[in-house]
Amino acid sequence: ARMLLAEGAVLLPGFANARSQDLCTGILDISRQVPFRNMKTPGGRPMSVATTSCGACGWYTDQHGYRYVHTDPLTGKPWPEMPALFLDLAREAAAEAGYPDFSPASCLINRYEPGAKMGLHQDRDEDDLASPIVSVSLGVPARFAFGGLLKTDPVQRYDLLHGDVVVWGGVSRLAWHGVSPVRETFHPQTGAMRYNLTFRAINAAL
Ligand code: MD3
Ligand code: FE
Secondary structure: OOEEEEOOEEEEOOOOHHHHHHHHHHHHHHHHHOOOEOOEOOOOOEOOOEEEEEEOOEEEEEOOEEEEEOEOOOOOOEOOOOOHHHHHHHHHHHHHOOOOOOOOOEEEEEEEOOOOOEEEEOOOOOOOOOOOEEEEEEEOOEEEEEOOOOOOOOOEEEEEOOOOEEEEOHHHHHOOEEEOOOOOOOEOOOEOOEEEEEEEOOOOOO
C-alpha cells in the first residue's frame, strides 16, 4: 500500500515488516562497532535521542555545529559499511515512491528510550535537497508531527509504527518535523526502545 501523508511524503505501511528482525540485528551489530551516544547540540544540550551511523558519512553534532563526517569523532574510526540489507530496503522504498536512482551515502540510526523526543526541525545538512530521505521505524510506536516549510505552519500528527517506511521528497523534503516523547511500552523485537533509520544522499563538502 502507498499513502500520501502530504505533498511529496509517501507512507509505505509495514514495508519493512518482513525484514524487521534482521534490521534490528543489524542495528545491534553496528552499535557494537560504534556505540550509541547522546550527542550535544551546538548550544551544548545533550539530545535525549541516542545516535550512531553507518555508510560513508555519519551525521554529527557538537559545539562546532551540525555536519556530516567520514569518521566517528568519538572513536576515530570510519563508520561501519552500510549493510546490503539496509541499502536494498532504502532503494526499494525510494523506487516504490518514484525515486528509482536513490543512492544514500549515510544511514543515521536514532534510538529512543522511553521519554526521548526530537524537537521540531528541518533536515538541511545534506546539501542535496533533490534526493528524498527514506525513514524506517522499528520497535515501539512514536507520535510524529510534520508541518510545512515555515516553523509556524500547522502540523499534522501521525503514529509511526514498527515496519513503517516513509519517503520524504519534493516539498516535504524541507518540511518541519519532530517526534513527541516516546511512551513506556514494549515491543518483542526491541524491548522498550524505538529505532529510526534515516537514509540520506549527501552533497555536503566533507
Ligand atoms: C520529514 N528523525 O533523524 S523520521 C531525523 O523518528 C528525524 O527519528 C525522526 O527527524 C525520527 O532527522 C523522524 C521521519 C522523517 C525523517 C526525515 C525527514 C521525516 C522527515 C526529512 C524531511 C522531512
Ligand atoms: Fe529530521
